[in-house]
Amino acid sequence: MMKESDPALKITTSPLNGSNYMVWAKSASLYLCGKSKLGYINGKIKAPHKDDPGYEDWEANDRIVMSWLLNSIEPAIAESFLFLDSAKEIWESLAEIYGERQNLARVYQLQQEIAKLTKGDRPFHLYLSSLKAMWDELAQHRPLNPDLEVIKQRAEEDKVFKLLAGLNQEFDNLRSQILMMQPLPSFNSVCSIIHREETRRKVMTNETDVKEEQASTQVAFQIRTETPVNKVKIAFSAENKNRYERGRVQMICSFCKKVGHTRDRCWHLHGRPSRGRGQRAPNQRAPNQPREDSMAELTKLLQQVTRSNLAVNTEQKQTQ
DSSP states (O other): OOOTTOTTOOOSSSOBOSSOHHHHHHHHHHHHHHTTOTHHHHSSSOOOOTTSTTHHHHHHHHHHHHHHHHHTBOHHHHGGGTTOSSHHHHHHHHHHHHOOTTOHHHHHHHHHHHHHOOOTTSOHHHHHHHHHHHHHHHHHHSOOOOOHHHHHHHHHHHHHHHHHHTSOGGGHHHHHHHHTOSSOOOHHHHHHHHHHHHHHHHHHHHHHHHHHHHHHHSOSOEEEEETTTTEEEEEOOHHHHHHHHHHHTTOBOTTTOOBSSOGGGOHHHHOOOOOSTTOOOTTOOOTTSOOTTHHHHHHHHHHHHHHHHHHHHHHHHHHO
């Protein structure tokens, strides 16, 4: 059984792991206070001069407190504080790194967790215990203070917290950056920051849409018109041209029911075009006369070619 002055003693039920400092520090303080050793970490029991006869007793007690603290910390964390010179240095370093006394992000987190906490299916005493633990930790971050300026400051902080809590997930990074600012910006300043960020996002979105629209116009099928207007030439690579020919066979004329052309190109309906220079078949329009259905035909042609390409790709994948 360990003695109360045993250097290997652990003075807290749960070791410090980096995220439980407030509870750990309270537990360690209670134990040290009960053993009349609290002065070694808060500076009330000061080190005498090394030539003083009482220095050795002070050093022995201080080393015991150092051992207790280090034994009550996760080993991976304790290694960072092993070579400090006193229990007070260890205590102050831990408070500076893990204390979170001025961590408004933690205050914000606690407020959100308290607001969302529900009893659910668990017993009432467990629900109350969880709620009280968060209230107590929040009180450590925000102890009661009668100072009017402190009260005003906390009211301003609460307005900022409420504003940030209502933002969408797309503002998560901005929310984190604001909560990490020291000191926390005023409510009006935060509103300005959010407004500027929203404007920036709109500008970036518009620029992205323009780039996508420009890219969509640079498709593999480069279309240019020839004389007459209703004659369309599509620039294909050798492979795509073959696919186009196969897709062309799928076209069926709604007038003569033959394949290879559409009603718009049907010779039985419009007459066979003359081969003489400067001549044109009956019902054939002048070269510079716009055809109303040319764009509809072009759209249909591109759709057929696209379906043909997809069918060829599917066949190639199945044969591989």
